[in-house]
Amino acid sequence: MNFNQFLSFIESEEVKERLKKLGAGEVYMESQLEVKNVKSLLVDIPEPALGFNCVGGNAASLVLKFLRQGGTMVTYGGMSKKPITVSTSSFIFKDLSLRGFWxxxxxxxxxxxxxQTMIDYLLSLVHHGKLKYDxxxxxxxxxxxxxxxALGKLGSHPKQVIKFE
Known part of the structure; x- marks a missing residue:
């Protein structure tokens, strides 16, 4: 499984380092989310055809701005609980598509x-150390x-697994 590009906007240096260790190519702080800042950061990277959104709000709207003509953004979460704002010109002139995945x-x-086939494949990647998670x-x-x-009331934490003994 190869990703030519992986771009992530995060809130802390700790998360940034963790993503880099997992193989992320480009990781930026949310404080760098202004369009003019991002354009200068991404000048040498081709426009992606596919974007993933699990946050919503400004971060998702920014991802849309950098998708190439005919690109697609797939939303599979809404952690910010804020709506995604899409300009009319993104639909008309860039022919962008938005999809949801549940x-x-x-x-x-x-x-x-x-x-089941996908889950088995992902589990085999975990088993062989090719896919990692916290x-x-x-x-x-x-x-x-x-x-x-788990609800984010205490900041950012890995997945919580309850152990019954």
Whole structure:
């Protein structure tokens, strides 16, 4: 699995370093999100055809500005709980497409076999160390703290996995 480009906008240096260790090519702080700043940062990178959005709000709107003619942005989350603003000219002159992806719906559709194949493939990548993710094992007694972390009430944290013993 190769990604020619990986561009991410994040909130902390800690996350930036973690993404770089995972193989991210370009990682920028959210404070650099002004269009003029991003244009200068991306001058040597070809316009992407596909963008992924799990945040919404300004970050998603900015991703749209840098997609190439006929590009597509797939939204699979809305952590900021803010709407995505799209200019009319993006649809008319750049012919951009916006798509949503809801894993639960896909898993319960007639594509369940495809979903299982994908999950098996991803698990094999994890098993062979080619796909990495952060998680924190939490004893059941600390369920309330884990829930607060998972909901972002205590800042940014890895996935919380409750351990029953």
């Amino acid at each position: 894993l639960q719906k896909w898993m319960s559709s007639d594509k369940a076999k495809d979903c 998680m924190e094992m939490v004893p059941f007694e600390d369920f309330n703290t884990a829930l607060d972390k």
